[in-house]
Amino acid sequence: MEDKLHQPLILLLFLVFFSSYQLPSSAYTLPDKYFINCGSNINLNIASRTYVGDMNSGLVSFTKQQSFATDNNQASKTPSALYRTARIFRQMSSYVLEIDSIGSYLVRLHFFSPMNISTAVFDVSASGFLLLHNFTVQNSNNTAVIKEFILSIPIGRFSINFVPQRSSFAFVNAIEVFPAPPDFIIDESSNGNKGILSQALHTIHRINVGGPTLSPENDTLLRTWLPDDGYLYDAHTAKNRQVLAAQLNYLAPVNKFIAPAPVYMTAKEMIIDTSRQSNNFNVTWSYDVTRNARHLVRVHFCDIVSSSLSNFQFLLYIDCCLSQKINPYQRTGRWATPFYFDFVVDSDDSGLMNISIGPDSSSSVQTPFLNGVEIMEMVGVPGFVTVKSKQKSVFVIVGLVLGGLVLVCVFGGLLCNRSKCRKSKSVETPEWSPLTAYKGSTHSNRKMPQQSKLGREDTINTSPVRDLNLGLKIPFFEIQLATSNFDTKLLIGKGGFGDVYRGTLRTGIKVAVKRSKPGSGQGLPEFQTEIMVLSRIRHLHLVSLIGYCDEMSEMILAYEFMGKGTLREHLYNSELPSLLWKQRLEICIGAARGLNYLHKGASGGIIHRDVKSTNILLDENLLAKVADFGLSRLGPLDQSHVSTVVKGTFGYLDPEYFSTQQLTEKSDVYSFGVVLLEVLCARAVVDPTLPKDQVNLAEWGMLCKKKGLLEQILDPSIKPQINPNSLRKFSDIAEKCLQEDAVDRPTMSDVAWELEYALQLQQTAVAQEPHEDSMSIISAMLLLPVVPSFPSMTAQFRGDDTSIIREDDSDSAPSAGEVFSLLRIDDTR
Known part of the structure; x- marks a missing residue:
């Protein structure tokens, strides 16, 4: 009887608590504000949006400022009428906007710099973040620079602050500030990183993989998508794929605002030549990113490459630190159905981020593809907010938060009381974890079961190594960079397994790279065994395995470099x-x-x-x-x-x-x-x-x-x-x-x-x-000297005897630079 009385109350509290939340993104429409034409009193209609002139609008809080307008000769050189005027700031100034709904906002700043304002150096901050520091604009190719940020903004006054450096000045041609669709950015990434919404996201790359440039007129959120060809490491590894009249099947949380339909209707597809296995390397794109910074990487997929719905999978790699199995059928269950992943990735000191796709041997149909990429730097440097929100707005926010907390406590207490009367149920493991990564071999003759890093066993007939530490996987592209594409000048030894090169990874780590003879198939059991053993043991007197590469016919091991060679x-x-x-x-x-x-x-x-x-x-x-x-x-x-x-x-x-x-x-x-x-x-x-x-x-x-x-x-x-x-x-x-x-x-x-x-x-x-x-x-x-106790990792190594017997001419000395020995046994034993 008591349980029946609780049900209406719980339902009422639930409706009250969530009544103030927005409707799903299907009801979202692009707002009319704020679109600002800076330094002008003219309203411009561009891409179905009206950019309102800011003169006499009361949007700018300033001490010394002026507007700028191009002359008639320069006007013809500007890419858009939006860039014929600008607001120039000689001292710190701010645009102050009234925000009436809490959530994630897109903030775009447009800059076009004629010769007479190209010397500007300034900072831009908002919402407590320093968005741009010592920023300068160079428009040598006669194009505008658009800086896009995604910020979580509370209700009240929102200020965008421009601060000139020293004796310089600041300027801006246009500003866009409007709320993003609900759930446009999720607080937790697919690899388990939380707190994304607490950071400012600065869009660095937005790529339409396999397709042409998409202008704001072709995008639901007025975004520009660039083609990927300029970022592709080897154009011979992939081809463009396009469908002209596909009916996309949007499934939540993906909708037309996540990415426009043209992004999902084009893709890059890996070229797989069954007659030339040694050339089937991963498809790799290399992007310039901020050094030693955290980035949110959004990768878009939509299966338009399969002739029919089929259950296949392939692998996605981001630099050396992340590997993810992609299974379109498992993810959506439909053909031509968009989906995406968000990964938080730390860049290194190289200023490059490599994204690769490659086949997984556990899939009978190996057709890796990619539709789109977005890379956003997570800006975490505190800035400053010079114009504070009104006190009334602060009290309103505090009141809403406290009221919400009270409702949550009441609602949660009732649920807890109700749960005591029921038998507890098991909680399922979340679908995504910090590194949900699987790696299968690409050698056709490998037939061993595999267990993932997280301990879930999968029966995969052609995967290479059980209990493999996937964090050691290094893309072939990285190995090429480390060894200057296997430069013979870096060759330090030869052995039964293959050649050994000296190399340096982008992280600065010096390595000895042992590469098997491509396509030979020799040394496969040893290759697998060495990975299984060394990925699980660490000791001062055991050589460490830095990583391995297993793309198609390549078998490469990278060890810590031992500068003095062999005993x-x-x-x-x-x-x-x-x-x-x-x-x-x-x-x-x-x-x-x-x-x-x-x-x-x-x-x-x-x-x-x-x-x-x-x-x-x-x-x-x-x-x-x-x-x-x-x-x-x-x-x-x-x-x-x-x-x-x-x-x-x-x-x-x-x-x-x-x-x-x-x-x-x-x-x-x-x-x-x-x-x-x-x-x-x-x-x-x-x-x-x-x-x-x-x-x-x-x-x-x-x-x-x-x-x-x-x-x-x-x-x-x-x-x-x-x-x-x-x-x-x-x-x-x-x-x-x-x-x-x-x-x-x-x-x-x-x-x-x-x-x-x-x-x-x-x-x-x-x-x-x-x-x-x-x-x-x-x-x-x-x-006697004390023998130190070194930390170790538990090894669980299993494997049948290998069938290869190798020979060693024990009386012949290796070359002076050889680090890794021949692994052979004499036939006359």
């Missing part, structure tokens, strides 16, 4: 200076820590599977980082894993793994033991030119160790530096790592600890007895 380059067969013994110890300790993190720090453990001196890289400070995870796999640490194919590099391969095909973390320990001998002896792990018993370094080194002849095969450059105790400890560690039975080998944690002690012995001033055991020297243990 092997500093040991032998190069002209680089020889490393000191202390430096070698520090490098080995760093590599051991990195491998230990792989084995123990990541969830489930990761086996590197290809530990060697060319996969240990050095930065400018000789800090060691383990690299190249193409052969890695998630390994069960407490039980062996049977592999169908042995993978690795001959000379470093664990003999037990080779004979039994049982892979464990101890296989990495054996390989690292070989690296320790390399560091000690500075020679190749396999050298066929030597006598038979010396060809294999691991076998030869252990034989010399047992005979007490290890010092005879040491690198001569470090012999005078090595403390005998440090040498003994180091050789003991190597011997333990190279035990035939995996169970007899130490863990990488033990190896790292023992190496730290070897370093301590090298640095200590007090010589210990050669046969003292490190485990019994308590004082030395106290002197």
